[in-house]
Amino acid sequence: MNQKLPANRAELVFEDFKKPYSEQQARAEANRCLYCYDAPCIQACPTEIDIPTFIRRIANENVEGAAKTIFDSNILGMSCARVCPVETLCVGSCVYNHMDASPIQIGKLQRYATDAAFDAGLSFYEAGEDTGKSVVCIGGGPASLAAAHRLRRFGHKVTIIEKDHYLGGLNTTGIASYKMKADRSLTEVEWLMSIGGIEVRSGISVPDQMSWADLQAEFDAIFVGFGLGEDSLLSLEGADSKGIMGAVDFIAKMKLGMVDLSSVQHAIVIGGGNTALDAVRELKGLGIDNVTLAYRGGEAQMSGYAHEWSEAKREGVSASWRSQPLAFIHNNGKLTGVEFQLMDENKKAIDGQTKTLNADLVLLAIGQGKLGALTSGLTGIEVEKGKIVTDAHGATGAKGVYAGGDCRNGGKEVVNAVAEGDQAAQAMHTFIMGGGSCRT
């Protein structure tokens, strides 16, 4: 599998927006933790990392033990330390928030411990004794990686089938570069694969290039972790003009290769979610002077995180609220602007009120397609609004088929994908070893 990245990626201009802790800083922060009983920070973490225990270990200078505590619950703990929206998860629930004091910087402590273990060459886990059973994980993103690692620890033969040429999924191609660059994700993948015995078949799309029937014939159980599909696009006048792209597509191209922004002066990102917020901040960081977020609702109606929007504003991003695209304006097929319909506070069009903004680049961050329909060849599978339906353990209605991550939850965070991949792997193990599937 080709995991080598081009040396001249545009993302290399970004610096980490959260600087790592030194040993002294980490110990001082760890010593502030109150080691709460029934700690709310654990409850807020989808992978239920024992946060007070790992922090106490840092305070006691047992950094290796701290890392092990993290990885026991979350094998992608190194990237989650960088990419988790901690402000709304563990850090947001720290008891210090109710004491008018700054909450414990759990993400930075997690990064300190996991990076130290990685730098010391510690991998902690070994494959279990061979069970003679084999499983396949479809997709090479966080959900499948977490499932694959856990299944290998149980002793099953594991194969990952990935349609692209990089592993890591959106952790490699989607995460904003100021949180984590693609090479860090690939380094983590290598570290995780060092458990040995995980076969990777890349460049294969399921079910087009390998059918469900073939997979069921070859493997004892299947984990589906193929995430979400392509960016949703708009079918408006001028939508095929040069200079209009899906935001996720743009971010992947920027992270993995080169994007040429030399002629771009005015960029507009359409959408109000987290992908739109990442995209505006990335464009600004890449040196575009005029970056505007255009959203059909008002500031308070955006679904993107408020802390990300306040950073974007601080960096100089402008907003065009209550603006819904009507048409893309172009000159001989090259984008020059966007005409917007103005909306009221209920997101209803206001008759006759429009405005036009200049743009030579437009990124559409209005959602991604759902891939549940790809599983239609599996007897018993249920798909609802494009999402694969499972029980609480990740079992689908098709015998021996499990699912987790964005394809099951509709698009959440890396930590949710890891939690669901791990949880499904445990249910798959029970099923394969004769304990029965949770749904069949």
Ligand SMILES: Cc1cc2nc3c(=O)[nH]c(=O)nc-3n(C[C@H](O)[C@H](O)[C@H](O)COP(=O)(O)OP(=O)(O)OC[C@H]3O[C@@H](n4cnc5c(N)ncnc54)[C@H](O)[C@@H]3O)c2cc1C
């Ligand atoms: C722009 C953007 C920024 C984000 N930022 C953050 C963030 O800062 N923090 C955070 O926690 N989360 C973030 N997320 C969400 C996070 O990346 C996802 O929730 C997470 O990656 C989901 O993991 P997954 O394994 O379910 O899917 P993915 O990461 O999408 O991985 C799925 C894999 O399956 C492969 N695949 C797809 N179809 C097939 C097929 N038919 N056959 C074989 N392989 C296939 C894909 O190529 C991909 O490698 C972001 C998402 C986006 C779009």
Ligand code: SF4
């Ligand atoms: S809630 Fe805060 S203080 Fe309490 S254990 Fe968690 S990190 Fe420590």
